[in-house]
Amino acid sequence: MKNNSDFKSYKKEIMGAAYNERLRLALSRAVKSFRANVKNALKKYPHTEKLADEVLEIKKKAIPQMEKLAQQAVAVIEENNGKGYIARTAEEALGIISDLVGTKKLIVKGKSMTSEEIGLREHLEEAGNEVYETDLGEFIIQKMGSRPMHILSPAIHVPREDVARLFSKIMGQEIAPDAEIADMVAAAREYLRDKYFRADIGISGANVVAAETGTLFIIENEGNIRLATSAPPVHIALVGMEKLVPSLSDAFKVSEVTWRYANYTIPSYVSMVSGPSKTGDIEKVTTYGAHGPREFHVIFLDGGRTRLAKYPLLRQALYCLRCGGCLYECPVFAVTAGHFGDKYFTGIGAVWAAIVNQDLEKAASLAYTCLTCGRCRQRCPVKIDVPEMIIELRKLLAEGEKE
Amino acid sequence: MGSDLVPSGLKYLADNVITKQNILGVSKEQGARWARKLALPPAAETVFFAGCGYQFSPQLEVLMSLARGTDKSVIGSELPMRFARFQKKLGLNLPGIYSNALSSGAAVEVKPLEAAVKVLRKLGIQPGYLAENEPCCGATLYHAGLQSKFAENARKAYKTLKKAGVRQIIGVVPYCIHALKTLFPLFIDGYDIEVKHFLEIVAEKISLLKLRYPHPVRVTYHDPCQMVRYMNLVEEPRRILRSIEGVNLVEPEWTHGEWATCCGGGGGFETVFPELSEVLAVNRVNELLETKPNIIVTHCPGCIMQLKDGLRKLKVKNVEVLDLMEIVAAAMET
Numbered sequence: 001m002k003n004n005s006d007f008k009s010y011k012k013e014i015m016g017a018a019y020n021e022r023l024r025l026a027l028s029r030a031v032k033s034f035r036a037n038v039k040n041a042l043k044k045y046p047h048t049e050k051l052a053d054e055v056l057e058i059k060k061k062a063i064p065q066m067e068k069l070a071q072q073a074v075a076v077i078e079e080n081n082g083k084g085y086i087a088r089t090a091e092e093a094l095g096i097i098s099d100l101v102g103t104k105k106l107i108v109k110g111k112s113m114t115s116e117e118i119g120l121r122e123h124l125e126e127a128g129n130e131v132y133e134t135d136l137g138e139f140i141i142q143k144m145g146s147r148p149m150h151i152l153s154p155a156i157h158v159p160r161e162d163v164a165r166l167f168s169k170i171m172g173q174e175i176a177p178d179a180e181i182a183d184m185v186a187a188a189r190e191y192l193r194d195k196y197f198r199a200d201i202g203i204s205g206a207n208v209v210a211a212e213t214g215t216l217f218i219i220e221n222e223g224n225i226r227l228a229t230s231a232p233p234v235h236i237a238l239v240g241m242e243k244l245v246p247s248l249s250d251a252f253k254v255s256e257v258t259w260r261y262a263n264y265t266i267p268s269y270v271s272m273v274s275g276p277s278k279t280g281d282i283e284k285v286t287t288y289g290a291h292g293p294r295e296f297h298v299i300f301l302d303g304g305r306t307r308l309a310k311y312p313l314l315r316q317a318l319y320c321l322r323c324g325g326c327l328y329e330c331p332v333f334a335v336t337a338g339h340f341g342d343k344y345f346t347g348i349g350a351v352w353a354a355i356v357n358q359d360l361e362k363a364a365s366l367a368y369t370c371l372t373c374g375r376c377r378q379r380c381p382v383k384i385d386v387p388e389m390i391i392e393l394r395k396l397l398a399e400g401e402k403e
Numbered sequence: 404m405g406s407d408l409v410p411s412g413l414k415y416l417a418d419n420v421i422t423k424q425n426i427l428g429v430s431k432e433q434g435a436r437w438a439r440k441l442a443l444p445p446a447a448e449t450v451f452f453a454g455c456g457y458q459f460s461p462q463l464e465v466l467m468s469l470a471r472g473t474d475k476s477v478i479g480s481e482l483p484m485r486f487a488r489f490q491k492k493l494g495l496n497l498p499g500i501y502s503n504a505l506s507s508g509a510a511v512e513v514k515p516l517e518a519a520v521k522v523l524r525k526l527g528i529q530p531g532y533l534a535e536n537e538p539c540c541g542a543t544l545y546h547a548g549l550q551s552k553f554a555e556n557a558r559k560a561y562k563t564l565k566k567a568g569v570r571q572i573i574g575v576v577p578y579c580i581h582a583l584k585t586l587f588p589l590f591i592d593g594y595d596i597e598v599k600h601f602l603e604i605v606a607e608k609i610s611l612l613k614l615r616y617p618h619p620v621r622v623t624y625h626d627p628c629q630m631v632r633y634m635n636l637v638e639e640p641r642r643i644l645r646s647i648e649g650v651n652l653v654e655p656e657w658t659h660g661e662w663a664t665c666c667g668g669g670g671g672f673e674t675v676f677p678e679l680s681e682v683l684a685v686n687r688v689n690e691l692l693e694t695k696p697n698i699i700v701t702h703c704p705g706c707i708m709q710l711k712d713g714l715r716k717l718k719v720k721n722v723e724v725l726d727l728m729e730i731v732a733a734a735m736e737t
Contacts, residue, residue, distance in 0.1 A: 331683050332683070334686065368413070371665045372546065372628075372669050373628040394548025396548075397408040398549050
């Protein structure tokens with residue numbers, strides 16, 4: 001390795017994680033319940049596997065034309081009185097959002113890996129805003145000053161006893177280590193309740209976007225995103241360009257497959273948002289900002305995605321629905337959680353580090369941490385061949401790129 | 404050679420493959436020693452491909468225990484691998500250490516290969532064996548990312564095989580067989596050698612064998628990644644085990660077949676992360692122990708090493724790790 005100290009400190013980090021009993025306890029509980037849940041979900045809705053094949057075809061077609069789809073979505077969002085943007089880089093996206101937000105604002109946020117990717121929360125906090133993560137897992141992470149360790153369950157590495165201790169500290173009410181999980185959930189609800197209604201801005205991501213209507217599909221169970229995207233007067237959404245698919249019916253398919261493999265048999269909420277809140281009830285005059293947000297802004301982030309789309313094998317990383325299923329099957333992740341990762345985790349994280357973030361040292365550390373055992377591929381609804389990508393990536397790292 | 408981004412553990416193995424045609428960089432004669440008393444013909448249309456893994460099991464164990472010892476110390480990562488790379492410069496005699504490991508009774512480790520040949524003969528197949536002329540499949544180069552070196556090695560290996568008149572290969576090491584069967588054709592035009600895995604042949608002809616294990620045993624099977632997720636050999640080992648009288652096959656609840664957990668030794672991983680790899684071995688062994696087996700059966704020299712290490716680490720003494728080839732050979736003799 002060129003930068004041996006980087007590799008050494010990475011190795012130290014993952015070994016530290018591997019010997020962390022708390023982490024291992026939390027992960028082993030999670031893996032067990034995930035497998036049982038997905039098994040039941042697929043048994044109950046057996047059409048999902050076929051639908052997943054269709055989704056793979058949709059992604060194969062959508063990824064090479066991300067740019068076109070983004071432009072189409074921006075145009076239709078603007079026709080619908082929202083604002084659409086295409087940000088080439090993370091900095092550009094941060095700039096657009098900073099300009100919209102300004103300073104001294106109260107912001108409620110839904111969980112979004114894309115906003116983690118560009119460090120949005122930290123950026124807004126540094127600009128003097130008060131930002132609340134409202135997803136329970138993300139809220140825990142924010143309050144712990146940690147970083148997400150799983151794409152869907154960011155606090156997957158924190159056992160309940162540790163949550164009780166944390167909540168007791170920040171909420172000024174004692175929660176016993178052996179308290180019911182329901183009590184912890186209730187405490188978070190109470191703590192966040194008024195923030196939604198006092199907030200100036202709500203920020204979310206999206207799981208899928210239908211380009212033809214500019215509709216964001218947002219899957220969740222807690223209801224925090226519903227509140228965060230409808231109570232404040234402004235809704236800003238940050239979405240990776242790889243989330244775009246051509247039609248509404250494509251988006252429905254991608255959504256269903258995503259939630260099923262994410263072990264939400266039936267999610268409580270799927271929000272579809274296509275524009276600002278409006279009414280024509282008085283004299284048929286369209287007026288914006290009825291009960292929901294008056295302003296609706298969608299930022300599509302390229303940030304290296306169109307570059308990645310040009311690699312025939314590695315582009316598979318963009319098919320990822322972020323269901324998180326592969327992570328539960330990775331033997332290394334089972335002991336290290338997100339420490340085996342960068343912006344994204346495990347093998348896909350390695351590809352992301354190399355091509356999207358162009359951090360070759362990090363990419364090499366991750367690429368050679370992959371066992372290439374292939375169990376993730378077994379789980380993946382869109383059959384992303386991680387071992388194949390990793391071998392290809394190692395080739396690029398070892399031999400350089402050949403034109 | 405290669406880029407600075409390739410971890411030194413893998414570079415060491417790759418250097419050995421390129422210069423000495425085996426992952427350890429020892430003499431080919433040392434590797435071929437196991438077959439001496441079997442008197443296998445040195446040339447034949449169908450040859451038995453022994454590969455590195457089983458031949459060098461004892462040496463690899465020495466290397467890994469060195470690596471794991473150092474990996475835990477403060478000195479840092481991959482040191483033994485660097486030692487190994489610069490063994491001559493440093494005057495460290497690794498081949499000597501390996502030979503000692505061999506003479507200290509560890510030679511029993513090549514039993515799986517002997518067992519495989521016996522089984523094949525019983526099935527009426529008389530394979531040849533190229534011994535010290537057997538080329539290295541170079542799979543390690545491929546996994547390290549050194550693809551042009553792999554391609555170069557593959558073309559050389561193909562030439563060697565053709566020159567020896569080989570038309571069919573029967574092999575046992577999963578990594579080698581996957582390379583010879585699936586990867587070689589990607590880099591060699593008109594590749595015309597038929598490659599079969601030992602277990603395919605045995606499973607096909609299992610009815611010809613009357614198999615009874617010397618005593619009743621509870622057996623669990625660990626699927627090597629390359630076997631199950633690269634070559635799709637899921638049913639074959641199970642069909643074989645089920646046809647042995649006295650063997651009671653018990654499987655972990657979820658992690659078997661295509662869902663089997665990697666032993667922690669995949670793709671040279673153990674040379675880059677010796678210590679983490681041991682943690683993973685312990686995890687896998689724990690999953691397998693839930694079935695309360697007398698024997699953990701598998702079919703990969705890397706997996707065997709890892710699983711043994713996991714058992715040792717857990718201080719479990721009454722469970723054995725055996726290769727499927729050994730089980731079949733033992734069941735044939737009664």
